[in-house]
Each structure stands twice: as C-alpha cells, then as structure tokens.
Amino acid sequence: xxxxxxxxxxxxxxxxxxxxxxxxxxxxxxxxxxxxxxxxxxxxxxxxxxxxxxxxxxxxxxxxxxxxxxxxxxxxxxxxxxxxxxxxxxxxxxxxxxxxxxxxxxxxxxxxxxxxxxxxxxxxxxxxxxxxxxxxxxxxxxxxxxxxxxxxxxxxxxxxxxxxxxxxxxxxxxxxxxxxxxxxxxxxxxxxxxxxxxxxxxxxxxxxxxxxxxxxxxxxxxxxxxxxxxxxxxxxxxxxxxxxxxxxxxxxxxxxxxxxxxxxxxxxxxxxxxxxxxxxxxxxxxxxxxxxxxxxxxxxxxxxxxxxxxxxxxxxxxxxxxxxxxxxxxxxxxxxxxxxxxxx
Amino acid sequence: xxxxxxxxxxxxxxxxxxxxxxxxxxxxxxxxxxxxxxxxxxxxxxxxxxxxxxxxxxxxxxxxxxxxxxxxxxxxxxxxxxxxxxxxxxxxxxxxxxxxxxxxxxxxxxxxxxxxxxxxxxxxxxxxxxxxxxxxxxxxxxxxxxxxxxxxxxxxxxxxxxxxxxxxxxxxxxxxxxxxxxxxxxxxxxxxxxxxxxxxxxxxxxxxxxxxxxxxxxxxxxxxxxxxxxxxxxxxxxxxxxxxxxxxxxxxxxxxxxxxxxxxxxxxxxxxxxxxxxxxxxxxxxxxxxxxxxxxxxxxxxxxxxxxxxxxxxxxxxxxxxxxxxxxxxxxxxxxxxxxxxxx
DNA sequence: ATTCTTCGGGAAAACGCTTGCCCGGTGTCC
DNA sequence: GGACACCGGGCAAGCGTTTTCCCGAAGAAT
Numbered sequence: 001x002x003x004x005x006x007x008x009x010x011x012x013x014x015x016x017x018x019x020x021x022x023x024x025x026x027x028x029x030x031x032x033x034x035x036x037x038x039x040x041x042x043x044x045x046x047x048x049x050x051x052x053x054x055x056x057x058x059x060x061x062x063x064x065x066x067x068x069x070x071x072x073x074x075x076x077x078x079x080x081x082x083x084x085x086x087x088x089x090x091x092x093x094x095x096x097x098x099x100x101x102x103x104x105x106x107x108x109x110x111x112x113x114x115x116x117x118x119x120x121x122x123x124x125x126x127x128x129x130x131x132x133x134x135x136x137x138x139x140x141x142x143x144x145x146x147x148x149x150x151x152x153x154x155x156x157x158x159x160x161x162x163x164x165x166x167x168x169x170x171x172x173x174x175x176x177x178x179x180x181x182x183x184x185x186x187x188x189x190x191x192x193x194x195x196x197x198x199x200x201x202x203x204x205x206x207x208x209x210x211x212x213x214x215x216x217x218x219x220x221x222x223x224x225x226x227x228x229x230x231x232x233x234x235x236x237x238x239x240x241x242x243x244x245x246x247x248x249x250x251x252x253x254x255x256x257x258x259x260x261x262x263x264x265x266x267x268x269x270x271x272x273x274x275x276x277x278x279x280x281x282x283x284x285x286x287x288x289x290x291x292x293x294x295x296x297x298x299x300x301x302x303x304x305x306x307x308x309x310x311x312x313x314x315x316x317x318x319x320x321x322x323x324x325x326x327x328x329x330x331x332x333x334x335x336x337x338x339x340x341x342x343x344x
Numbered sequence: 345x346x347x348x349x350x351x352x353x354x355x356x357x358x359x360x361x362x363x364x365x366x367x368x369x370x371x372x373x374x375x376x377x378x379x380x381x382x383x384x385x386x387x388x389x390x391x392x393x394x395x396x397x398x399x400x401x402x403x404x405x406x407x408x409x410x411x412x413x414x415x416x417x418x419x420x421x422x423x424x425x426x427x428x429x430x431x432x433x434x435x436x437x438x439x440x441x442x443x444x445x446x447x448x449x450x451x452x453x454x455x456x457x458x459x460x461x462x463x464x465x466x467x468x469x470x471x472x473x474x475x476x477x478x479x480x481x482x483x484x485x486x487x488x489x490x491x492x493x494x495x496x497x498x499x500x501x502x503x504x505x506x507x508x509x510x511x512x513x514x515x516x517x518x519x520x521x522x523x524x525x526x527x528x529x530x531x532x533x534x535x536x537x538x539x540x541x542x543x544x545x546x547x548x549x550x551x552x553x554x555x556x557x558x559x560x561x562x563x564x565x566x567x568x569x570x571x572x573x574x575x576x577x578x579x580x581x582x583x584x585x586x587x588x589x590x591x592x593x594x595x596x597x598x599x600x601x602x603x604x605x606x607x608x609x610x611x612x613x614x615x616x617x618x619x620x621x622x623x624x625x626x627x628x629x630x631x632x633x634x635x636x637x638x639x640x641x642x643x644x645x646x647x648x649x650x651x652x653x654x655x656x657x658x659x660x661x662x663x664x665x666x667x668x669x670x671x672x673x674x675x676x677x678x679x680x681x682x683x684x685x686x687x688x
Numbered sequence: 689a690t691t692c693t694t695c696g697g698g699a700a701a702a703c704g705c706t707t708g709c710c711c712g713g714t715g716t717c718c
Numbered sequence: 719g720g721a722c723a724c725c726g727g728g729c730a731a732g733c734g735t736t737t738t739c740c741c742g743a744a745g746a747a748t
Binding site: 367368369370371374382383384387408409410 | 725726732
C-alpha cells in the first residue's frame, strides 16, 4: 500500500516532500513555492511528483511567518446580509481571487467600538491590506478606530476606505453629493416641490453627504425640504421613520428620499401598510440601485452606484504598492423609475 | 521621545515586549496569549503595560505555526451578493465572532472545478474547519471536490456542508422535501390545479429535492405539474425560464413554483414584462423567505428557511469536536402571501 | 593547462511564536 | 531541622517555511 494522502493524520510538510523526492528542503521549496532561482528539470519533476503523491499544499501560516508577509486581505463591512455590502464584497472577492489573495471578513454591526476591536484583531493576521466598507462616521467616536488604523498603517499595512480617506488611508469614493444633487434636481423637474428625507444618524458621512446633496439640488429647483428624519441604514429604520412621518401627516404629492434603497424600500412598505399608495400618492426615491430596487413595485427611482465595481477598485487600490488615488470621486447617474411618476 | 507604536515600521514582536518588560519570552507569551500557567501579578502587569505601550498584537500566523492549529474557519459560498448566501454568511460570521475565530471567504461561482481549486487553496490555511454552502451537486462532476474534501478531512480539518453530508462531511440540513411538499399541498388547498416548476440544473441537490417535494405535494392534492423547466438559481434564470414558459402559453390560474425566492422574483418580473399580472392571473411561489420576498408586490408565498440561524448552526457544527449531528433535517414552515391568492 | 565565472544544490539561520523541561526558592509536614 | 512538594521564571527546542551563504562541478577565457 502506498503512502497516500488519506493515510496520514496531519498534512504533509515540505520536509516530507523533500524526503520523498530525495532532495533538500531548499530545492523543494524553490520548486513548489515560486522562487527566482532555477532548478534543474530532473529535480523539478521529482519534486512535483512527490508533492502530488503526498497531496502537499504549502502551509500558508508558516509561509507567512517565514516571508514576513501574508497573502490576506481583510474586509470590514457593517452587515454582510445587506445587499449593499454583499455586492461590494463580491467585487472585493473577485479582485482578490485574481490576485491570488485570500479575504477574511469581519462584521462591525455598525458599532464603532466593535469596529476598533475588529481592526485590532485583524491586525494579528498581518494582512497586506484592510478594506473598510463599514459606514464611516465623523471623528468624534471614531477615535478608537482611527488609532487602530494608524497602528495598522504604521506596521506597513495598507488601508483603503470606501468614502473619505485621510491620513494613511487610501480612498475609493463615489460622488454621493453630486449624485444626490442630481436626483433632487431631477425630481423638481418632474414637478415635485415638497420633500421629506429619511437619513441615518448625524455624523454618518455617507448619509450626511447624500442629505446635503439632495437638499441642495431640491432647493435649487425651487423645492422645499419639509423635514429630515434620522434613524439608521436598515429597512426597519426606513419603515419606522416613514411611519413616524405619516403620523405627522404627509400631503399627497410629497417625495420621500431615503438615503439608501434599503431605507426607501422600508418606507415603501410603511406607506402601503398605512393604507396609502406609494408612487402616485407618496413618491419615493432611494440611492444605490441594489438589484431589489428593480423588483419592488413601483420600481424605485434611485441613483446607480456600481457597488461590485467599487469593491473591485478597492481591492486594486489596496494591493497596488504605488497607488496614487483616483482623481475625483466617481460620478453617479440618476435612474428615474415608477416610484416617482411625473406630476404635471 | 518615547518608542511609540507609530515610530516603528513593522509590528512589535513578542520579543520586543519581553525586552521592554524585562522578562523572558516565555513569560511574556504566557501573560499575553492565554496559558494555563500562572504568572506573578507583578510580572503580569509589567508585561501588559509593555504590550500596550508598543501596541503589540500577536502574529496569528506565527502562533498558528507554533501551535500547529489556526483560528480560521473557511466559508465557501456560490455568490456572496446573493441574499441567500449573504444571510447564511451573517450567521457564520456571528458564530465565529463569538468563538473568537476569523472567517475567510471564497466564491465558487457555482463552478465545480473552481470549487475544487478553492478547497485546495483554502487547505493551505490549515483552517479548523470548512463550511460548504455552495450548492452541492450529485457526484458526477463533483469528484474533484470530493477528493479535495477528503484530503482536507484526512489532515484533521472538519467539514460541514449545508445539505447532505456523507463520509467525513458533517451536515446541517433543512427539510427541503417536506417543506416543498407542504407548499404544494397548501397550494392545491387554495384551489390551484396546474403548476409549472422553474428549477436549477438536474443534479443540483437542493433544487432536485424541492422539485420532488413540491411535485409530490401538488399531485397528492390532485394537481398536475404541466412541466418543469431547468436553468439555474439566479434571478436571471428565473426571468428567462418564465419568459420561455409564457411563450409556450400559460393559462390563467396556473401556479409557478420557483425553487428559490430569487428565481421566483425573476419570474415575477418576466410575468409583468409580458403584460400579465402576477398573483391574480399567474400565481407565483418561491422558497427561502429572503427579506426581499416581503418587499416585492405581490408579496411572495414561500417556505421560510432560517438562513441566518442555519449559518450559525453550521459554524457550531464545525467547531464542536464531538458533534453528533442533528437528528433530523430542520422542518420548514409555509408562508402563504399575496402572490398566491385563493382561487375558488 | 590554468584561472575565472557561472550555475545550481544543500546546510543552516532566520521568522515569531509556544511549550516541555530544568531549577532555585518557599512553604509544609513530621 | 530535614525531606518534600509546589510554584513559577527562563532556557531552548520545536512549528513549517524561506532565503542567505557556501561550495563543488562544469564551462569559458586566457
């Protein structure tokens, strides 16, 4: 009986391969795990055969300790079940796969303290880079995170954030302000004059930017923002904020802007549950263009954000040693759909 | 100027901490990285202070090589942007976080060869366990994967699959057959007699089970399955399969069963785009109860699958050294909603 | 024929950590 | 007061790799 893969209780080591092939450790290493040095063809074959026979796979941890650098990218998201982050993650994963990197994922649950803890824990992996997709907040409570990030950068790790960067943090940004402004303007063009905004907590950068942009665009088209409600980024937040709004009273023909599609979709449900009809009666617009935005009825007017592509870019930005940054934030396109029918 | 975190270009090592604290490497290790042995309080303090001062975080790779075991769980999904896998991943991530484990994620893109390659690559990380959430197919083309899995198990890694396990593979299963059967029966109870099934490729276990169960339940309620179309698991598959069906001609009052909500939602769109009305005219039912199923109109009749919980269980199953397996597949509940109005 | 290069295999020293073992100092028991 | 546990710090041998040297052989140049 030959010494097959299944017969051993723990993984074959490079040592095993070298012995099996009758060569030195050094030679085996050079053959199997990419080295600049040449190895004679006869040796190469022997080693490769031995490796195949033993089912050898390099121990990445050992490789990382020896090389002093890992093949890991860490990805931090607020909530992986949220389609926004799901698509982002898909882009990151694709890029990582192309580059032969492994991605480890951590969930912040939108909690700054937790986020700091996670960055610290991830630091232990000595990843090549860290992609921060969790919603960045203004500095106040983000200090812990900031400190961990600096520590990470100081030990030679690259950090890229989706959204504003700063300091050692590279940034892949979309033009939230411009996109929201265009949306606001387009809506006044459709005849809307009164708006309600459903946003996240003050200080959450993405939300703040979208609110500011929308307000700007809507005002410039002679509209007025009746009020801005603050909650969070989830469907439930959208639902409860909208319910609150409806209780205060919402005139027919008002447009409700949710700072993300998920929020807007929650609002849609709330409107329906209050016995009103989204679209004709109360118009709704979102932001992100997640796939679901096309599947709800009425389908959702929104601003397209190329999420998957963004994730991919973030990955590129993090692995490129001399990344200079994108010139400007990515411009975004408005998509008018049925949830905002023209008011004549 | 003190020797602060930011002043070094690479991470502080345990050696640095030990020197800074004036103790041996062994003592520093025992204080910082959990050991059964006690260390005098005075020493402990010195070490902890030094570690804090230097911003020390243990190098997980080195730890893994030294200990011979990592703190990693590998998760294999077909497509992380799909809400099904997103929720699953959320559950896995939660469990891993609780257990102090890191999860690395890989995307199979529903390609068996790719899946085999990924398992092999992940093996290099020597993870404690592997969670296989990518759709399992019958053995024919899965041989490569099977072999890699065996190799993984042989070197001491635990594997759990969502769906059927077998061999060294632990399994966390839901009762797809029973759930689908109950759905089929419930629909005949609502007065439906003619069904069309939109499924994935033959051989994809989950799809096959759901089709079999549904057919069984529907027939037993005196219904008939007009035809079963095969495609894939995505929204686009649902859309194109439904379009194909509509071209063949679909009588009013027919029920369309999509093997997943995503497929069903694609069908919904196709029906609408063909100028027909989902629900009253052509009824639709799905499977999984993803959040979106409640947001589409008409909201989708489906079978609830506790995805997040399932992910969590999978994680538990993979880390528990003496896991005995759940007695039976988890029973599933049918949710009748507006997409299948009663006919009578 | 002699000296220089070049080539490529192997020995061994890292990498950053854990852990088995030794050993000196206390406290306990008879 | 002596024999005997304990206790707990430190030394050093690992863990599975990579990579720097060293060195002998073979070919090139003189």
